[in-house]
Amino acid sequence: xxxxxxxxxxxxxxxxxxxxxxxxxxxxxxxxxxxxxxxxxxxxxxxxxxxxxxxxxxxxxxxxxxxxxxxxxxxxxxxxxxxxxxxxxxxxxxxxxxxxxxxxxxxxxxxxxxxx
Amino acid sequence: xxxxxxxxxxxxxxxxxxxxxxxxxxxxxxxxxxxxxxxxxxxxxxxxxxxxxxxxxxxxxxxxxxxxxxxxxxxxxxxxxxxxxxxxxxxxxxxxxxxxxxxxxxxxxxxx
Numbered sequence: 001x002x003x004x005x006x007x008x009x010x011x012x013x014x015x016x017x018x019x020x021x022x023x024x025x026x027x028x029x030x031x032x033x034x035x036x037x038x039x040x041x042x043x044x045x046x047x048x049x050x051x052x053x054x055x056x057x058x059x060x061x062x063x064x065x066x067x068x069x070x071x072x073x074x075x076x077x078x079x080x081x082x083x084x085x086x087x088x089x090x091x092x093x094x095x096x097x098x099x100x101x102x103x104x105x106x107x108x109x110x111x112x113x114x115x116x
Numbered sequence: 117x118x119x120x121x122x123x124x125x126x127x128x129x130x131x132x133x134x135x136x137x138x139x140x141x142x143x144x145x146x147x148x149x150x151x152x153x154x155x156x157x158x159x160x161x162x163x164x165x166x167x168x169x170x171x172x173x174x175x176x177x178x179x180x181x182x183x184x185x186x187x188x189x190x191x192x193x194x195x196x197x198x199x200x201x202x203x204x205x206x207x208x209x210x211x212x213x214x215x216x217x218x219x220x221x222x223x224x225x226x227x228x
Contacts, residue, residue, distance in 0.1 A: 034216070043118060043206060043219035051215075090159065097164070097172030103149065104217055106159040 001071065002027045002095040006107035014115050019063075019078040021110045023091030032094035033074040035065055039087045047089070050074065061085070064071065086114045119143065122207050122220035130228055133194040137223045140211030141188055147171070149210070149217060150182055150191040154203040165190055197227045 007022040025031055030052045036044040048059025055067040061084075065076045074091060088111045092104040119142035129135055141148050148163040161174035165184035176182075179197075184190040194201060204214075204224050208217040 036219075041221075043120070043221045044208075044217075045118070046216045049216060101147070101164060101166060101171045102163055103121070103161050103172055103174065105161070106151075108158040 002031065002093045002105050004091050004093050004105055004107035006089075006091050006110050008110055009108060010111045010113070012113040012115060013081045015083055016080050019076070019081045019085065019112065021076040021089050021091075021112065023065075023074045023076065023107060024072050025074060025091070025093045027093055029096075032102075033065075033067060034092040034094070035059065035063070035076050036090045036092060036106075037087045038090065038109075043091060047076070081112075081114045083114050083116065085103075086112055088112070117184060118218040120207060120209050120218050120220035122205075122223050124223055125221065126224050126226075128226045128228065129176035129197060131197055131199060133197050133224065133227075134193065135197065137192040137194070137205050137207075137225075139190045139192070139207030139209075141190070141207075142156060142218050145211055145218070146188065147212070148174075148188070149208045150190070150192050151206040151208065153222070154194045159206075160179065162192070173193055194225070196199050197225075199227050201225065202227045 003026045006022045025060045034049045035047040058064045088109045091107040095105045121140040146167045149164045152160045162176040164172040182192045204222045206222045208219045
């Protein structure tokens with residue numbers, strides 16, 4: 001079964017600083033990888049996804065992530081943090097179920113705090 | 117707005133009781149997923165339905181059950197509730213294939 005590890009349950013940055021949220025995955029097959037964001041009292045919203053093709057993936061709100069197969073990583077970055085980026089971020093990998101369908105396996109999440 | 121609707125948003129009940137959470141997927145989506153989010157376990161996959169049929173089961177307790185109806189809405193039934201069942205329960209829907217899940221805003225269950 002696939003799994004995801006997010007390093008750092010809490011990350012704090014200053015407004016305007018680089019955001020780097022780390023994600024490593026374990027997968028026996030080429031993975032489909034996702035980053036979701038959860039704002040307080042809301043559901044999860046897709047930031048970006050990697051399925052095939054270009055390994056640098058751009059998402060919404062200025063975020064991007066790079067798939068590195070050799071490092072089994074899919075780290076999320078944003079050059080300049082904004083106060084509105086404060087949220088919890090989840091990395092996920094697609095996993096095939098016994099029935100042949102796909103489900104997402106999520107990491108434990110990283111809570112991002114942006115300081116003024 | 118993801119297009120996925122969950123009710124109720126909040127629910128407070130007592131141990132031993134039974135509750136039903138409801139989910140309406142996005143228009144046209146045939147797959148419905150249920151996830152449980154708690155502080156200690158994170159986001160755990162419970163169960164998936166596709167066009168009325170159960171497709172996959174995750175870490176779902178025997179006290180929990182779900183179904184998807186012909187109009188594609190889904191219900192998650194939680195019975196003999198325990199304090200540890202307090203959590204946020206999310207429903208998500210998707211189109212076929214390894215794509216994006218669209219999440220509802222969740223149902224927050226508190227068991228006292």
